[in-house]
Amino acid sequence: MSEKRYLILAEGRSRDPHYGKTARGVIRYAPDPAVAVVDSTRPGESLDGVPVFATVQETLHLEPTTALVGVATQGGRFPPAWRELLRHCIEAGLDVENGLHEFLADDPELAELARRHDVELRDLRRPPTGLNVPTGENLTIPAKIALTVGSDCAIGKKTVALELDLEARRRGLKSVFVPTGQTGIAIAGWGIAVDAVVSDFLAGAAELLVVEGQRRGGELLFVEGQGSLVHPAYSGVTLGLIHGSAPHAFVLCHRAGATEIEGYPGAPLPSLSELVELHERIALPRRRACVACLALNTAHLSEEQARTAIAAAAEETGLPADDPVRFGGGPLLEAVLAAIHAQVPVQAADH
């Protein structure tokens, strides 16, 4: 069997909307199938149709080939209990893909175990060597670039970029999803986790990614956004990505009804109108990106509540708004294409 078949490790977090997002992203969007989830707190349940087991051993009859670390942790370190889980996977002959900041291949014990069992440890967040500052190529490639941005982390910026890319390809456009984080990399099989790059080279890494998206045939690029300009911990990553990926248009993502940064009581979100203005003001002067539309995450609302929230957001900002996961990506794709079309062309580059 040469096909990749994922075993998703999501111990304790398979239902966590924030820390379990890698598991769900790969189950929904990766081209290779996920055959099982391991979470000893929910055996017998299923996650987006994939059965959940308590142990690695119980999943082996489903013939997984690759264990994927399907959780994020604050700060990106492995909880100690995870080492045993990882050892079980390696001993069962599974390759391991890991998106945390802590690199498995640098762990002498796990690396030696992997060698003995002839499996591969792939650290998705390990940055490539030779990164540098931007060269200006982000402004000269012909591809049109849309970047998802948002009011907070873990509200759907990656998912929205994936949905709009899918919809664009369904319509025959040469669209490419540009992955900038560990889950996007697991899904697409390429990319750079910009949050793992040395800060000085953040914008340079983002530039490399759009150049690579263009090289892969993209005439339209949907770049996975990261963090938020107003997030107390991750805003630097967001701004470096905004300036380095040089988008023509932003898609502003927001969890309908959210008023505070998650996990940061006392850190209120600005209004949607203020967020629109802040992004447009901070965009590169060489390529004045506008916010093309709003992507609302309404997963926690009834359909009627969702439609009301979407109408209110459109009313407040004067921009097209929708939940592209729930109601389809068509309307927002059209808004992005219209915004890109309306853009004043970039001046000839001097640098």
Add this chain to the structure above:
Amino acid sequence: MSEKRYLILAEGRSRDPHYGKTARGVIRYAPDPAVAVVDSTRPGESLDGVPVFATVQETLHLEPTTALVGVATQGGRFPPAWRELLRHCIEAGLDVENGLHEFLADDPELAELARRHDVELRDLRRPPTGLNVPTGENLTIPAKIALTVGSDCAIGKKTVALELDLEARRRGLKSVFVPTGQTGIAIAGWGIAVDAVVSDFLAGAAELLVVEGQRRGGELLFVEGQGSLVHPAYSGVTLGLIHGSAPHAFVLCHRAGATEIEGYPGAPLPSLSELVELHERIALPRRRACVACLALNTAHLSEEQARTAIAAAAEETGLPADDPVRFGGGPLLEAVLAAIHAQVPVQAADH
């Protein structure tokens, strides 16, 4: 001789206002003396009173103990010609301090040479291990924090922080300069180069620095700023530092008359008023920092021109303005203290 005596390596760049800033910063502000500069393009000249020589050999009668890499390079890599210079220093028995992104101690040949000559290779930009995201301590320590920000790189953010800290200490205040870059670290002997930190931990590193500044007895902290919110390559570092260091007040630095980002034709600077507003809007909602004053770099102007530029900046923004390097730090220090005093106290922290 146990005192540290610097030999400043500034090959080809001793007069460069941008790439030679480490040399000048250490000559002017480090407590240890600089006895010689090496720059084969300007032998016989002097740099801020320190004699310039063509070769390392010619400086040895001045008994330097430590060679300092006194230049910055775009992207922080060593030009190949530098290896020979570094070998000469090591062979002459000098320790080497290096602030580039490329680490000398990781170079097998130079590391072996250093071992043979019993000298130390100190990489000032190497981040500490164990960094993480902010904990919220930046908002709970009692120290009052001022951060220098600016319209561009290499316009004096570090120098302004140093001058205001000096002036505060002259007045008997418990002030500490908080270094966030390689030159600041060389000068103060501690700190973290935040631009060399993994992007996800940028704000966390900035938080550690203000916590350490407080631990070192600082009731008033002058944090060295980095980059600019509007710099196409380095803006991510700037925003992470703004959110992680959680200042009560900004000092906005600007090179009088500059209208474009240096080296980025077609990247116009916003007006000073727009820069003031942008910084105040993007400050942490939990600690609404205001811009206390403007620090203009007028080194390229006559005294009369300088006074005119300062008056115009004050008129445009309604804020106190001065060139603290040229005319003394008193007025801007008073503006910072007044702004901090006027700040609404932070609410009790929940997180």
